[in-house]
Amino acid sequence: MTDTPARPSLLRRWGEVVGEHPWRVVAAWAVLVAMSFALALGAVGNEPLFDRLGSGEISSPGDARDARDLVEAAGGGGYADDTMIMRGVDLTDAQAQAAALEALADLNDVDGVAQVAHPLLFPDGPSDARAAPFVRPGEGQASDVVTVVGYESSLTAGELEQARARVADGLGELAEASEASSSSTGSVKDLVDAIVGQVSTDMKRGEGIALPISFVVMVLVFGGFLAAGLPILGAIASIGGALAALLGFSHLIDLDATVVNIVTVLGLGLCIDYGLLVVSRFREELRAGGDGGPGAVTHEQVVAATGRTLDRAGRTVIFSAVTVAISMAGLLFFPTVFMRASGAAGMSVVVLALLVATSLIPALCALGARRPLRKGTETSGDEGIFSRLAAWVQRAPWLVITAVLAVLVTLALPSLQLRTTSSGAELLPTSAPERQFIETLAEDFPALSSPQVSIVTTAPTEQVQRWAEQEAPQLPGVEQVGQVEQIGTTDAGDAVQVLGLRTGEVDPLGERSRDLVAALHADRPPFDAAIGGQASSLRDFTSSTLQRAPFALALVILATFALLFLMTGSVVIPVKALVMNVVSLGASLGALVWIFQDGHLQGVLDFSSVGAVEATIVVLVLAFGFGLSMDYEVFLLARIVELHERGVPTDEAVRLGLQRSGRIITSAALLMVIVFSGFVTAQVLAVKETGVALVLAIVLDATLVRMLLVPATMTVLGEWNWWAPRWMKSLHARYGITE
Structure with a gap:
């Protein structure tokens, strides 16, 4: 393990450079991370990321987009209207009417206001037929009355904000002049701002939950605070970089607020996973390369260990990152701006996680080389809980296959009843005042809603x-x-x-x-x-998704097949991995339908079912879930293939491979579950659905699939696992990816 190759690989040479100059690498990352957070949070004079986000609208090629573009071309559209509902107003009180008309005149005089609609402003007053939609009769002379204030479309954002502030004061004076018993105001803009703001809050809460718990788990995994802190530092760097990348994308394409949660949590999880792998391998290489205690570790040994770490663990990280990036790339085929934005942002975050794992983390390892070594090695014997689990599976592989498939298929059945939606106000909890206002307006004054x-x-x-x-x-x-x-x-x-x-x-x-x-x-x-309309927009989204899905699937399947073939030299293993991923994802999607569409666990998870699942979340969960599942497939197969290439029989290679990779897979999956669980507490429904779906996908994949189904199927297939046509074997011999 300590021998030096005659011609060191590029990764090994890069690792040695990092080990030789760790302070420079860390300093460069510190500057980049500080700049990233400053840019994303608007601390350097630019517009903050969250001020550039939208929410709730699906924009796909089709009738709905054409209708919107035509309305905007004619000077209509937008959501710059403020609405007030007043309760208990007596429209027959002459004195109150006079005061109200004066207040309405003041509203009309506000710079930027295009028009004001109120029952008293119609030619025949409240008795005018056109005033009927604005009035809801109550008990006696009391009525509920709506006032709508529209703004000029030519206003800049700053001018609109100033006008809305003056209108808010004017509406308050109108409610007082009308002697209303109560009043409430709202607008679609307030709703969108509330959703975006809640997404920001959810993200901070989720990361606030995930990071501390992840750190505790890492301490238990590594047996020390310093080693555990290295992946966490890398994860923080990934969050800053992800936010800065999203800010850049927001200037090129429209970004939905939920994209921020999804891609930042993906970067956070991947950085922790890759950090776990790199730190573990570094400790192993450092122990193997030393001949004394921690104090005897020399600078040359640290440099050599860093080089060997990236030469070996770095390859796995790169391969894993490529598989996840392939899943993200599939989203680029969809014409929906939201999908393409998610794919582009997701790919950038994967690249960021890769850069952190192959530069910042090994540099931090090199700086703290002696401290991690004090806690012992990361070596694992050939016997343990995972080898015993594999041996148990190998004694009755067909029984295991039947039982696991029965569970997964049962979980997947509800997905056959999948019903999608594109929520607006429903994204917020029922207690949110913005949602309550929109729903009250639609229910009490239906003629005023779109x-x-x-x-x-x-x-x-x-x-x-x-x-x-x-x-x-x-x-x-x-x-x-x-x-x-x-x-x-x-x-x-x-x-x-x-x-x-x-x-x-x-x-x-x-x-x-x-x-x-x-x-x-x-x-x-x-x-x-x-x-x-929203129903038309959802139909366009569904239609365009179904039309482009075959191209996206073809890219993901073919590219993943090619990568797994280059890794294993087998045709059977890639096909089997793809089939198992489909079954696993179907199970997680079915569970998502059962929970959110059918409304089970509403009390436990604190949400109100809308009788459907967010359409965009279904696509994103399948893409992200596929990438993460292949991530664990790579971790397991890498060990099995390595052993098989050394001449170890297939059954023994499976048993030893699971023993040597099981700890890493379990720890990585646990950490990823912790990361996504932070967003199960989200108030925004789409974010909560994403967190629950991905937690389920990871748990099912890391337990039933990787620990049971993979060893069972490989045992049944035996040497057929490694079959490929002769001409493909020649390709693998020439271009295959090996250690």
């Missing part, structure tokens, strides 16, 4: 009106057909018409709304039109 489905067109008004009167009311799910409204003209001079169709549902993604969108796509209006 129609569930909208028809946007540049066709002549007469043609649209004729269709609205004769055919639209016959469509399935339609309860009310709105008036044809001209919202403006495009730069080309085309007048844009909008027709709202209401289904009577509070939920814009209810069954009737979905059925209506499906009917409109099957039998489109007799004029060129785009179908807008």
Whole structure:
């Protein structure tokens, strides 16, 4: 183990450079991490990352995006409206009316306000038919009244903020002048800001939970505070780098707030996993290269141990990072901005974790070389709990295979009933005031909420009106057909018409709304039109995802197959690994449906089921889960292949490979579960779903699959594990990846 190769590899030479100059590497990383946090948090004069995030909208090619673009081209769109609900208002009180009109006039005079809507402002006052949507009769003379303030679309962000502050004061004066018993205000912008802010809070809480617990586990794994702290320092560096990378991406593509949680927690988990592997191997190499106690370790031995660590553990880290990056790359095939943003950001974070593991962590190891050595080696004997587990499995492999597959298939069955959604206010807990306001407005004043489905067109008004009167009311799910409204003209001079169709549902993604969108796509209006609304947007997302999924799957499957073949020289092992991953992911997806869609464990996990699973989270969980599963596959196969290439029989190689890698796999999985468990406590539903799904995927993969199903299937296959056509064996002999 201490011999020096005649021609050291590039990784070994790099490791020796790091071991020779560890202070320089650490200092460079310290500067980079400080700059990353400063940029992400806006401490250097730039806009902070969280101020550049959005939430809740799925933007995919299709009718919904076309409708939105057409509305914006005509000068409409946006969500710069403030709404106030006043309770217990007497609209017949002349004195209160006069005071209210004065307050309304002041609101109209605020710079940046385009219009104010209130029952008293209609020509015939509250008795005007057009005022009816703004009034909800109560007991006696008391009524609930809504006021809507719209802003000029040309306002800058700063001007809009100033105008909203003055309007907030004006609305308070209006409520007082109207002698309302109570009032509440809100807007879609407030909702989006609340979701983004809650995501930020969830991320801090999650990392605040994950890091300390991870550190305690690392202390137990390594038997010392210093060695345990090295991967944690690397993880902190990864968080800073991830946030800075996301800030850069936010200037190129739209980023959803939930992306931040997902990619930063991925970087955090990978850095801890890779750090575990690198620190363990460094201690092993340092012990093997020394001939005395801790005080006898020389600088030359530290440099040599660092080189050997990266030459061996570094290869595993690189291979693992490539497999995870392949899963992230699959997301780039989807046309949805959210998916591509997640894929690009995820790949950048994987690269960051790789850089930390192959530079910062070994440099820290070199600086603290004598301290880790005092606690002993990381060597493991050939006999232990994992070898005994493998021997037990090998005595009845078919029974194990049958039992494990039965469990996984049973868990996967609920996924056949998967129903997706794209929540808005439902992302927040029911106690959130922003969610309560939006839901109250939709329930008490349904005519003021956006129609569930909208028809946007540049066709002549007469043609649209004729269709609205004769055919639209016959469509399935339609309860009310709105008036044809001209919202403006495009730069080309085309007048844009909008027709709202209401289904009577509070939920814009209810069954009737979905059925209506499906009917409109099957039998489109007799004029060129785009179908807008959340149900239409979700349909576009689902359609585009299904269209692009085969290309993404082909990339991930072929690339993963090629990498595993180069590693093992076998065709059977890569195919088996891919099949087992599919079964494992199906089980975690089924459990996700059972918990969140069916509403089980609502009390335990503190959430309110919306009867569906977030559409984007399903795709992300499959991509991230696949990458993490292959990560553990690499850890296990690397040991088994190494032993088999030395001439060890397959059954013994499986038993010894599981014994020598089982501790690393179990520790890595435990740490990753801890990291993702921090986000199970999230208040934002999408973040909570992600945390639960990935925890389930990791637990199932690291226990049932890696510890039971892999050794059982390899035992049954025997020497057939290593089969490949002769021409592929020649390719592996020439290009295979070996130690």
